[in-house]
Amino acid sequence: MSRQKHDSLSQVSTALQEARSEPPIAPSVQLPLNGEAKSDARAVTASRPLTLIGVPAAAIIALAIDFFAAKHETPPPAPYYRFLLFGILGIGLLGWALFPFFRRLRPWMRDNSPIIAGVVLLAGAWELITSGFRLLPLPYFPGPTAVLQSMVSDRALLFDSTWHSLILLLSGYFLGVAIALVTGITIGWFPHARYWGMPVLKVVGPIPATAWIPLAMVVSPSALFSAIGLIALAVWFPVTMLTASGISNTKASYIDVARTLGASPRYLIFRVAIPAAVPHIFIGLFMGLGTSFLTLVVAETVGVKSGLGWYLSWAQGWAEYGKVYGALAIMAAFFSTIMTVLFKARDRVLVWQKGVIKW
Known part of the structure; x- marks a missing residue:
């Protein structure tokens, strides 16, 4: 009886030594293939709605009107309006580039981008009518440049x-x-x-x-x-x-x-x-x-x-x-x-x- 107990204990110790000597098995991690990673990147890129391009595009159009079509008074006003348009352009491009990473802001950006672009285009049309073609009499209808300068100065x-x-x-x-x-x-x-x-x-x-x-x-x-x-x-x-x-x-x-x-x-x-x-x-x-x-x-x-x-x-x-x-x-x-x-x-x-x- 004691011999059988001794044999069983020796078998257990041998099994423990073999288990210690074997290298640990690493958990299996399934890495994505190159094709799958590329497809995920394409899906993220394709998830950007086209309406996001409207904000920087509208800012570029408004800047073009301000630089080439508007006729400013002498001396020229402070370029606060241009600074604002450049800021909108930068924020629009940044929002388009980082859109996949802002999960909470995606619905807001997707829904309000057309409205923001429309406001910027309206400001550009306002400047074209008032400061460009001079279709409305001054000083009753000043352009956005003069309005923004008045707000900053006052x-x-x-x-x-x-x-x-x-x-x-x-x-x-x-x-x-x-x-x-x-x-x-x-x-x-x-x-x-x-x-x-x-x-x-x-x-x-x-x-x-x-x-x-x-x-x-x-x-x-x-x-x-x-x-x-x-x-x-x-x-x-x-x-x-x-x-x-x-x-x-x-x-x-x-x-x-x-x-x-x-x-x-x-x-x-x-x-x-x-x-x-x-x-x-x-x-x-x-x-x-x-x-x-x-x-x-x-x-x-x-x-x-x-x-x-x-x-x-x-x-x-x-x-x-x-x-x-x-x-x-x-x-x-x-x-x-x-x-x-x-x-x-x-x-x-x-x-x-x-x-x-x-x-």
Whole structure:
């Protein structure tokens, strides 16, 4: 018995020594053949959409117009427009070359390249019509070179005007929203408030906020407060109407179930009616934001000494139409950014309705 155990132990030790003496087997790695690697590279290269070429091609066309067709004044303006076009050309070529490596940016680059190319071509056509063929009278229709130079030279004043417009807009907008939410909830929930409040809304609401400027200048102690009040009034009407409509149209089944479970009136308002009215409230916020833009520009032309509306009126008074177009471009970017932020907030709050209203 002991001999058999000794033999088995010796066999085990011999097997272990043989296993140690054998070289380890490397894991098998399947390397791609040269033909497969070439086919993958061709697939990556072929995956670049042709629309990506549009951006550098449009920049080259716009540069050719600026160099050979445009007739600039004497002394020649600063070449900010050319620098911008060269930057777009470089970014376009870089985006085309690195397109296969930007996986997250591929959809955005593929979808927006035609739009960017169209904007660059539009700028080139604008310069060809104004600075090249001179089909539009100066100084009312300056070219993009003059507009960009005006924006760069007046950048400090434009930044200050944009900042003051932002403060004025947000102050009036949030004041109007706060008052409108209280008014809308009261009118939408309480029947007596609705009976007396709706006639006031129907009479006062449709009047444009800018029509109250003469009265606001008399009542308000300063032009700043009158501008804030006018913006708040412009926001108040649509937000109040949509909030009251959403509150009053809350499903009766929701309210009945909550009452059956012992909900208090405060609970019914803040936990049932208001959440059900949030989609209507956001529509009112969008409408109020649009009217606040118009009211802001008009209010800044009366008495206020700073802001984009004031800058626009001041530049038009001195026939500086390059500055006028520059202010309009900043207004477009400014208002569009604020509207985009509001849409992002709506998509965060109303997750179940994300994408229903696109911007």
